[in-house]
Structures are given as C-alpha cells and as structure tokens.
Amino acid sequence: MSPSHKPLVVVGSVNADLVLPIERLPKPGETLAAASIETVPGGKGANQAAAAARAGYPTFFVGQFGKDDPNAALLRGALRGCGVDLAHSADIAGPCGTALILLQAGGENSIIIVGGANQAAWNLSDGVKQLIAGAGAVLLQREIPEPVNVEVAQLAKAANVPVFLDAGGVEGPIAPELLSCLAVLSPNETELNRLTGMPTDTEEQIQSAAEALMAKGVKAVLVKLGGDGSLLLPGHGEAPIRQKAIRAPEVVDTTGAGDCFTATYAVAVLEGKPAPAALQFASAAASICVQRRGAMPSLPARAEVEELLAKQ
Template sequence: MHASPWFQPNHRPAQFQRGHISELAVGHPPRPVPSLSASTRAATEAMAAEQKPLVVIGSVNADLVLPIERLPKPGETLAATSIETVPGGKGANQAAAAARAGYPTFFVGQFGKDDPNASLLRGALLGCGVDLSHSQDVAGPCGTALILLQPGGENSIIIVGGANTTTWNLSDGVRQLLAGAGAVLLQREIPESVNLEVARLAKAAGVPVFLDAGGVEGPIAPELLTCLAVLSPNETELARLTGLPTGSEEQVRVAAEQLMAAGVEAVLVKLGSDGSLLLPGPGQAAIRQQAIKAPEVVDTTGAGDCFTATYAVAVLEGGAAPQALQFASAAASICVRRKGAMPSLPSREEVEALLTSLQS
C-alpha cells in the first residue's frame, strides 16, 4: 500500500510518547477529570518547540446529561435519575483529545460572555492543555447540548448553537496561526461559511484540513470538499452526504469513493463497534481497523471526536495510516468506558498502556 502524498509527515516525526476539569453537578458532587501530569506537560512544551501545532476550529458546549432508561414516547413524561453539566462540543472535545494525547493544540472557538458556564468550559480546556489564546468571548450564551443517555452508552442529543453560531470574524492572529499549522481540524457545529473560509486559508498555505462530518445534517459545499485532506463521517453521516446505502462494508466503500470523486483526498469512516475504514486515496487499497472492544460501554458521547482527533495526532507525528488507526481506536475504546464527553478523554499514557497490553 502506497500512502497518499499528504500522509507523509512534513516535519520531523516523533514517536508515540508523553502523556481538573470541574463540573457543575445537580444532585452529585463534582467528578474531577485528571489534568495533565507534570511530565506530560513538560513533554508537551518540548514537542511544541519542534512541531507545527494542530489548530482546531469549532464548537464548545455545556452538555446537560440526563441518564434515562429509554427515550420517551410522544406525550410521555419520564424521570431522569440525575442531571449533570459537563464540558463538551465537538470542537472542544477534539481539541481536548488531541492535547491529552500529548500534541500541541490550539482551539479557536467562541464562548458566551453572558453564560456562567463559560468559566467551566474554559477551565476544562485549559486543564487538558489546550491553548485558548485565539478563542474569544461574544455576547449571549454558550452553546448547549441536551444529552439523553440510555443504558449501554447510547445517546440522543439536542443542540442549541448559542455562541457557536453567532457571527465569526477570523482575526489576523488566527490567520497567521492557520498558515503555520501542521493541520487544521474542523467539524459542523459552527457556520459552514466559517469552515469554508478556514479551509480556503489552510489550503492556500499548504496545510492539510480534516473535517469531522458530525454536526448539521445538510450537504457539504462542493468547494469545501475540494479543500479536504480527510473527511471523517460515521456510516449514517456518509449515507446522508451521498444519498447512498451504507449497510455493508462494500456499500461504505462505494459511498466513500463518491466523496473522493468530489475532490476529497481521503475518507475515514467511523463504524462504531465495527471499527473504522480508511480510503487513503483514489485507486489505493482501503485500510480496515477493527474496534478495540471495551469491557463495558458506559457512554459513547465524544467517542467519535476522540477518534478523529487522535487519528490526526498520530498522522501529524509521522505514524503510518494503519498505526494511526490503531492509536485512535485505542483512545476511543478508553473513552467509551467513562461518562461524559470531555471528562472521558484518555491521557497519552492510558492509550499507550492499552496498546502495550494488546501486544502482550
């Protein structure tokens, strides 16, 4: 298998090394999330000096999590066992996942200055090691997500865009940051016009753009597709984007090839408990990664974000595609074993420990 040209590292590769989020809880004491260890933080600073950063531009939400036995029927009222407010949002989750995986990461997002949850969200990202120097406060509330969490980890999510969907203005500092990035990671919980502007700037600077397809369900602008080094949908999102069935692996390949025909360089399809499938480029053999099974699935919220972000980290560090997929699969496997989106994200040490255990 010959890798697509963009998969070659554009700077000195690094080996997979390195390694208090507060919560506003109702009826529960705060459940802390481990911050970066001193050794991991020091290694992050050393790595930042020699590697181009990952720049994540996207959403940040306060997740209101309600555990329920099942979804209510029309007109039915059900009781939730509790309610917790935890940090989330696809952009913030991915930035936190990359930073906890040990890679220098900037998050460019918008926090609602009128929302008391803003300090919770900022503190969560900073605690994970994310650089927020290019994020900004805007009028109004932060983004909010209502997450109905069912037994077995399945969830249903309702999002209120808040600050994520108000007017965006990319500063000169952000534009300079994009030009010097190792890669840019986008999602679809902010206006598509912002994603397109960022992708144009990154492409013009020769910076690869990853787009996680999660978020809004509408089509992706054709020009945005042509700017993407990697598009990462799950099988449901892939079906919506292409209008093609994705019930079998062969159908997934056909649908992904349609996206590549539209200009996307590579397509990485997340298949949930069935793992993932990477089409690295037109005419190249697909790469299949089986899921690394979790002993117990507690909460799948944020697992897809964790997978996409840690895959990007592994590629930026010079990992070949199969190894990058395995690294991301291990990170996602740890993520689903714990509650919450950002609070469940694993450290670099945890991912490496799981990979080591699989080899023994």
C-alpha cells in the same frame, strides 16, 4: 513532544452539555424520570481539541464563548485543564452553546443542540489567520456556520496545511468549495449515507459511498464504524485499510467517542505514524473513552492509550 511539531489548530464548537441519564427514550406524551442532571464540558470542536491535547500534542482551540453565560468559565477551565491553548478563542455577547444529552442505559445517546455563541457571527482575526497558516493541520466539524469552515479550509489549503473535517454536526450537504479543500473527511456510516444518498449497510456499499465523496475532491475518507472499527480510503491509488475496533469491556457512554477517534487519528498522522498504526492509536483512545461518562471528562491521557496499545 518535540517543539518542532507544528500545532494542531481546531476551529469549532464548544458546548455546556446537560446530561440526563435515563433508562430509555420517552414515547410521545410520556413522562420519564431522569436519575440526575449534570453539566459537563463538550461540543465537537472542544472535545476534539481536548482529545488531541490529552494525547500529548500541542493544540490550539479557536471557538466562541458566550460572555453572558456562567458556564463559560467552566468550559474554558476544562479546556485549559486538558492542555489546550485558548489564546485565539473569542468572548462574544450572549450564551454559550448548549447540548441536552439523553443518555440511555447501555451508553447510547440522543442529543439536542442550541447553537448559542457557536452559531453567532464569526470574524477571523489576523492572529487566527496566521495561526492557521502555520499549523501542522486544521481540524473542523459541522457545529459552526458552514461559511466559517469554508473560509478556514481555504486559508489552510492556500498555506499547504492539511484539513481534516469530522462530518458530525448539521445534516445538510457539505459545500463543494469545502470538500475540495479536505485532506481527510471523517463521517460515520449514517453521516456517509446522508452526505451521499447512497446505502451504507455493507462494507462494499460504504466503500462505494466514500469513493463518491473522493470523486468530489476529498483526498481521503475515514469512515467511523463504531463497535465495528473503521475503514480508511487513503486515496493516491492505495488500497482501503480496515481497522477492527479495540473492544471495551463495558460501554458506559458513547458521547464524544467519535470526536476522540478523529482527533487522535489526526495527532497520530501529524506524528508521522503510518495509517494502520494511526488507526490503531485512535481506536485505543476511543475504546477508553466509551468506558467513562461525559464527553470531555472521558478523554484519555497519552499514557493510558499507550498502555492499552501495549496489551494488544
């Protein structure tokens, strides 16, 4: 990677994921046995920072670790091990964020989150503000307080830095002052339905719902469609771009796949790839991700993505 590339700055959440593999979800009043319990690094912000860094791009993570939590060392170590720069992350009193992930047979998951340090008060330092102003792009999600995302996005917009928002996280509406700052908003079809109140059962409906978000000031919308690929509405009067998924031979765990897709798409855009190639790059990364267990541990290295692309 050329040192002339301005870094990707990811502002968001970091969690200790408690993963329980189960055959199916329990019914009300029912007790099921899990095969094991494992603590692995995760959180949408941390996953996206790790995915970008593993893809070979210079990446900073701005997040909050609970200094009273023994998992903080595990989480920091995992991010650094992926090549993420943590110089602008903070240690605050209390526990880290935690996610309980019920991993079902076939790779689907159900997640319960305890916000911890992610949802505590934030104070963006002068160093963080300078980092944002000098970034190639800023990547946000919705597992930290909305006012923090708004402040970061407004700082970035004022410095002409593009802002990507992954719609995953809290379910409420996105603040209008945040929408108007976004270069790219990336929901899945379920999130798109919740954000717009519009049906998203067909591709035509998905496109109409995405256009409704663009009418509120979003420059482009990238809809993640899981095994059906993705749909990009690039704006500027350009036609939508439909990307088919690169199918995985076996789906082991979908945790983190959406984070991987959004982050690697942002990396590809920052590297100057045209939109179809950027979508293909992100699809390859996500295809590798779902074949492994765990959010951050499943993220592919750059060489793996390029090897898979070479086979397409």
